[in-house]
Amino acid sequence: xxxxxxxxxxxxxxxxxxxxxxxxxxxxxxxxxxxxxxxxxxxxxxxxxxxxxxxxxxxxxxxxxxxxxxxxxxxxxxxxxxxxxxxxxxxxxxxxxxxxxxxxxxxxxxxxxxxxxxxxxxxxxxxxxxxxxxxxxxxxxxxxxxxxxxxxxxxxxxxxxxxxxxxxxxxxxxxxxxxxxxxxxxxxxxxxxxxxxxxxxxxxxxxxxxxxxxxxxxxxxxxxxxxxxxxxxxxxxxxxxxxxxxxxxxxxxxxxxxxxxxxxxxxxxxxxxxxxxxxxxx
Numbered sequence: 001x002x003x004x005x006x007x008x009x010x011x012x013x014x015x016x017x018x019x020x021x022x023x024x025x026x027x028x029x030x031x032x033x034x035x036x037x038x039x040x041x042x043x044x045x046x047x048x049x050x051x052x053x054x055x056x057x058x059x060x061x062x063x064x065x066x067x068x069x070x071x072x073x074x075x076x077x078x079x080x081x082x083x084x085x086x087x088x089x090x091x092x093x094x095x096x097x098x099x100x101x102x103x104x105x106x107x108x109x110x111x112x113x114x115x116x117x118x119x120x121x122x123x124x125x126x127x128x129x130x131x132x133x134x135x136x137x138x139x140x141x142x143x144x145x146x147x148x149x150x151x152x153x154x155x156x157x158x159x160x161x162x163x164x165x166x167x168x169x170x171x172x173x174x175x176x177x178x179x180x181x182x183x184x185x186x187x188x189x190x191x192x193x194x195x196x197x198x199x200x201x202x203x204x205x206x207x208x209x210x211x212x213x214x215x216x217x218x219x220x221x222x223x224x225x226x227x228x229x230x231x232x233x234x235x236x237x238x239x240x241x242x243x244x245x246x247x248x249x250x251x252x253x254x255x256x257x258x259x260x261x262x263x264x265x266x267x268x269x270x271x272x273x274x275x276x277x278x279x280x281x282x
Contacts, residue, residue: 006100007032007077008262009093009120013049013085014041016126016142017105019251021048021083022060023259030077032097033064037087042218042231045190046247051085053221060247070096094119103258104136109160122265126254131156140257144250149257174212176233178203178226186222188233191215200233210235 007030010021017033025031033048041049048064051057056065063082067073070093076084086093102120104113113129117137125136132139132152141150143158178184186201188194198210201222210233218234220226247255 006030006098008101008103009034009097009099011090011102011104012106013039013047013052014105014107015043015046015248016107016251016254017103018046018048018059019247019255020103020105020126020258022062022247023252023255024262025062025083027259027263029262030080032073032077032084032086032093032099034086034090034093038221038224040184040220040224040226040230042220042234044219044221048083048085052087056082073097101262104130107142124258124261125157126258128157128160138261140254140261142250142254148250149253151257151261173217173237174214174235175218175231176200176208176211176235178228178230178232179206180204180228182206182226184220184222184224184226184232186219186233188216188219190217190219194235203232208232212237214238 008024010017010031010033013033013035021031021033035049035052037052039049039052041047044050048057048059051064051066056063058064064085065076065082067076067084067086068088070088073084073086073093074097076082099120101122101124102116103124103126104116105126107127109128111129113125113135115135116123117135122138123136125139127142130136130139132154139152139157141147141157147158182204184201184203188200193215194210194213196210196213200208200210202208212235214235214237216233217236218231220232226232
């Protein structure tokens with residue numbers, strides 16, 4: 001692809017990756033989101049990753065289309081009629097698309113991110129597991145609080161810490177985690193109202209039941225291999241739809257930080273090497 005058309009490649013189509021992709025698309029950056037063929041996404045109703053299962057979705061008024069070949073991605077970016085969700089191998093996509101920017105929005109929390117510098121002139125890491133100058137060129141803080149959205153050209157983001165909820169107890173949303181690696185299977189549906197003790201699904205045949213009654217606000221698709229510790233379901237004690245007005249404020253703040261960061265390196269669209277900007281700020 002020509003220099004002017006080099007896209008932003010966003011790894012991860014969950015809520016944060018979706019917010020970043022939509023914000024950059026609206027700022028007229030060409031964007032492609034990369035996902036697994038069967039991603040472990042909880043907030044499917046908010047995420048472009050759902051297109052991996054359905055073939056296409058609409059998020060924030062934008063059509064998102066699943067593609068499996070880098071050439072399909074390139075064609076969609078030229079037409080700019082839909083945002084491509086690429087579910088093929090990463091290496092051929094990097095070679096074919098030659099992205100100007102890579103944003104790792106996978107939000108893997110407890111997993112130390114691999115060194116991705118060199119995958120693009122600028123590599124941005126979001127959230128725990130990233131250190132600027134070690135496994136990304138620049139990082140963005142995603143921990144809720146006063147540092148949310150902070151951009152660092154030096155240093156690491158805060159480690160993942162499970163948050164205490166002020167409304168803990170029966171009124172709080174409850175998460176169900178995978179106790180180990182395995183194949184998750186479920187017959188439940190998003191938005192379904194369930195009783196305490198309801199069978200949510202099985203992990204390699206082991207039943208996992210709802211600890212409380214409520215509404216399924218989040219649910220990983222069935223027949224998805226999952227790692228230990230991943231969230232499989234979220235049960236909200238009330239009407240989950242009242243909270244689904246779109247992207248959360250936290251995700252929107254992270255996306256705004258990425259958009260502002262790229263605006264500050266806008267000469268890259270004209271061919272200025274982004275890597276030199278990272279070194280200049282280190």
